[in-house]
Amino acid sequence: MKEYITKIGSGDLAVDDTLLTKGVETTAGSKILSGFVPLFSAEAVERAVKAGYTVSGKTNVGEFGLDLVGEFSNYNDGDEVLRGAAAELIAKGEVKGALEVDLNGAPRRAATLSGTDFIKPTYGTVSRYGIIPCACSGEQVGAAAANAAETKKLLAAVAGHDGKDGTSLPAEAYDYSCGKEPAGMKAGIITQLFELASEETKAVIKGYAEKLKALGVSVEEVSVEEIAAAQSAWQILMAAETCNNVSRYDGVKFGYRTPNYKNIDELYIGSRTEGMNLLTKTTVLYGSDVLSKGRYFTCYDKALKVRRVVAERFGELFKTYDLLLAPACGKTEYKKYDITRAFETVYGESVFTAVPNLIGIPAMVTKGVQLMAGHFEEKTLFKIAESAEGTDK
Amino acid sequence: MKYEIVIGLETHVELNTRSKIFCACGGHSSHGEPNDCVCPACCGMPGMLPVTNKRVVELAVMAGLMLNCEINRYTTFDKKSYYYPDLPCAYQVTQWFHPICTNGLVEVQTKNGTAKIGIKQIHMEEDAGKLVHDDWSDTTLVDFNRTSVPLIEIVSRPDFRSAEEVLAYLEKLKAMFRFANISECEEGAMRCDVNISIRPEGSTELGVRTEIKNMSSLSSIERAIKYETARHMDAIERQTEVLVQETRRWDDIKGKTFSMRNKETAADYRYFPDPNIMPIVIDDEWLEKIKADMPASPEEKAAEYRALGVSDKEIELLISKRNLCDLFDELLMKGCNVQDIVSWILTECAGVLRKKGQVLDELSIPAEKLARIIAMTASNEVTRGAGRKILVAVLDDDVDPDKFCEENNLAAQGDESLINDVVKKVIEENPGAVNDYLGGKTKAFQALFGGCMKQLRGNGDPAIIRAQLENELAKLS
Structure with missing residues (x-):
């Protein structure tokens, strides 16, 4: 596995390749963007640097962040066991933290596999300025680190209003340290997701539930029938938005251009054919289909309605539960597989991660478990994660 | 049989704002050198996000109020996808699902009376760039200066019955928008798509419609409508051709319209709400402010x-x-x-x-x-x-x-005794002019008056000079 695409220096922060870094080639793991050197850095990167972090290098991602953990990147070198690049650097202690874009759960799966922490914050709390865009309505820059305290510190450094992002929320900063003590809290394990997981994964969830109980949190299973609909809805929105966003890569102004063309159509088609992988192309076709005249109202528009229904359902759930538990992926290990199976494989796994992207709630992976909470409840997630870590000592 | 022409217009108007619709670049398309008014955002670089220019919303509301539209208090931007080299993101941000203004009405006067033209909707959108063909090197170059310049598109109902009404309507919009500083409406800043069909007079069904795209001069619009009407009549009366619904291009030199090989109508634009732009809510307070500013x-x-x-x-x-x-x-x-x-x-x-x-x-x-x-x-x-x-x-x-x-010592000299001295001096120094005047050449008076004014360095009170001069000359006659 290629961890760094570009090693910049002996810094403490890894930045994934979907985040623009001024003067450093940024490709979102895609050949179509090879040679693209941004004129400015992503706002999240700027803020981390301002807060004292030093960028160590750019880490690999799957093309446009669409795969499981980075296996289908332009830089892929065919490892048998799949791991996320940034999460592995953290696990090895090479960097203190990483900024990663979560658009379809890849960094959450990577954290699960490497045993590190990652949080995808509430939508609108971290600027999306400088993300190579795919699924604009649900993607967020998240923070990864070896433990909850470091993750919290990095997220606090990058979150806050940014006038350059029209969907950025107004709060200038967020206090993530004021979470309530866990004792007396109520947690729910989402039955539908728990049941889908492998036995090893189930054991991890059960183990974590025991830790929570030891902290005085009551834990029970809760059935959320909307999970399957949420998975489909996010798939539709994500693919449609991705299709639209990657349509700008045409080989004309920047990035890869096919050497074989005789006219503008051949230039477009050749560059895109050679510059993007099968998973991206499948996503583009799927996205184009759900937006087409005949399908818009039965697919895309319906997905928007499902988004509202799911948001309402989770709003209700968070009146009862302080947090929800679920696996972030179905297995504890992924093996290399063929790209022709990528679209359905990623879709299958996205059932575990879709809800936070779809409705913008925060989701944190810690100790192999995914915790979800209501909007702006990152503080609760951090408090729980830190307290549970404490029980290990 | 008598026929009537049925015309509907889609009119694009470039708004008069200081900056573009979603970035801070200057707002006019008529900038000097190609690509000297662009930034990573309007060039479609990945990572940039649109931030809506509030003034665009205000000008669109003003236009809507002027055309008696309903102002929709909840309005959204949508993405329209198509490939064209002048469109850097391969999508245009426009309004499809919730346009800002709907259901308007405007009255226009022609020599045949008043026509009422319904306005279906007004929506905001960004303009595309420009392609410039360089004959010398036989290449096509792209100029992104116009990309993301704010436009409103005014979609009329098919209520026009003559070219005269169309021209009167466009002249009226021009006058209104120039007057209200909504748009300069210069050459090229107001462009029309003309939808035209004909039908037997009295019929309520619409005939086969053709659309003539992207016309900016009034005289071309008039000629194109007349040409297209004649073509439709020939097709119906004398079966010269079979009319099809299509998009056509006006060739101003040949004076004809030509069918555009149609990727346009075949295209599916795959509209969807732009997730990067929050819906805009126009509350009472904002609306009142815009009204007060009108x-x-x-x-x-x-x-x-x-x-x-x-x-x-x-x-x-x-x-x-x-x-x-x-x-x-x-x-x-x-x-x-x-x-x-x-x-x-x-x-x-x-x-x-x-x-x-x-x-x-x-x-x-x-x-x-x-x-x-x-x-x-x-x-x-x-x-x-x-x-x-x-x-x-x-x-x-x-x-x-x-x-x-x-x-600069410009105050008028009103001191009567001083002026009197000057008048006397001028009469003394210009016996020729005085004699002319006394001999009946009234023009000579102006020469004497000018002489006085010159002596007073142009600042003499003209009324006093005139009175005194007349008075002194009267003494001599």
Whole structure:
């Protein structure tokens, strides 16, 4: 596995390749963007640097962040066991933290596999300025680190209003340290997701539930029938938005251009054919289909309605539960597989991660478990994660 | 059989804003060098996000109010996807699902009477770039200066029945939008797609419709409509061809329309709400603010000025631009005389601007300063000539009129005994002119008057000079 695409220096922060870094080639793991050197850095990167972090290098991602953990990147070198690049650097202690874009759960799966922490914050709390865009309505820059305290510190450094992002929320900063003590809290394990997981994964969830109980949190299973609909809805929105966003890569102004063309159509088609992988192309076709005249109202528009229904359902759930538990992926290990199976494989796994992207709630992976909470409840997630870590000592 | 023409228009109007619709680049398409008004956002670089220009929303609401539309308080932007080299993101941000204004009505006058034209909707959108073909190197170049320049598209109902109505409508929009500073409506800043069909008079069904795309000159629009009407009639009456619903291009040199090989109508634009732009909610407070900021219509202004005794020709000049009306109104409020206002704006100011190579539209002068100049000349504190000098200084350097007058010794000389001395001296020194005058050549009076004024360095009170000169000359006859 290629961890760094570009090693910049002996810094403490890894930045994934979907985040623009001024003067450093940024490709979102895609050949179509090879040679693209941004004129400015992503706002999240700027803020981390301002807060004292030093960028160590750019880490690999799957093309446009669409795969499981980075296996289908332009830089892929065919490892048998799949791991996320940034999460592995953290696990090895090479960097203190990483900024990663979560658009379809890849960094959450990577954290699960490497045993590190990652949080995808509430939508609108971290600027999306400088993300190579795919699924604009649900993607967020998240923070990864070896433990909850470091993750919290990095997220606090990058979150806050940014006038350059029209969907950025107004709060200038967020206090993530004021979470309530866990004792007396109520947690729910989402039955539908728990049941889908492998036995090893189930054991991890059960183990974590025991830790929570030891902290005085009551834990029970809760059935959320909307999970399957949420998975489909996010798939539709994500693919449609991705299709639209990657349509700008045409080989004309920047990035890869096919050497074989005789006219503008051949230039477009050749560059895109050679510059993007099968998973991206499948996503583009799927996205184009759900937006087409005949399908818009039965697919895309319906997905928007499902988004509202799911948001309402989770709003209700968070009146009862302080947090929800679920696996972030179905297995504890992924093996290399063929790209022709990528679209359905990623879709299958996205059932575990879709809800936070779809409705913008925060989701944190810690100790192999995914915790979800209501909007702006990152503080609760951090408090729980830190307290549970404490029980290990 | 008698036929009637049915026409609907889609009119794109470039809005007069300081910056583009979603980024901070300058807002006009007519910038000098290609690509000197672009940034990573309007060039479609990944990572940039749109931030909506509030002024665009306000101008669109104003246009909607002027065309008697309903203003939708909840309005959204949508993405329209298609590939074209002048569209850097391969999508255009426009309004498809929730346009800002709907259901308007505008009345237009032609020699055949008044026509009521329904407005289906007005929506906001960004313009695309421009392709420039370079014949020398046989390449096509892209200029992104116009990319993301804000537009409104006004979609009419198919309510036009003649080319004359179309022209009257476009002229009316132009006058309204120029007047309200919504758009300069210069060449190219107002472009039309003309949808046209014909049907037997009295029929309620629509005939086969063709769309003529992207027309910007009124004379071409008129010719294209006439050509297209004749083509449709021939097809129906004499079966010269079978009409199909299609998009056509007007060739101004050949004077014909040509079918565009149609990727356009076949395209599926895959509209969807732009997730990067939050829905815009126009609350009462904002709407009231926009209304307060709106001028009366040019017609209302014209009627008002006509009642004050301003001539039609002068009115036409004044209402061509809202800033002139604002200036007129302020001067009137400051107590200036109507005829003085008209002559100072339309003669003196226009004259100064003309010398500077500018047009009256560009006039920018603080009303209180012009009011002071008018007052000074009206009360003979300074002569008209001195007033003109002060005006030049105000327009050039924004000086204080009173201070400038004092520093340059421009105050009118009203000292009667001094003027009397000068008058006597001039009569003495110009016996020829005096004799001419006494001999009946009244023109000689002007020469003597000018001589006096020259002695007084142009600052003599003209009324006193005139009276004294007449008086002294009368003594000699």
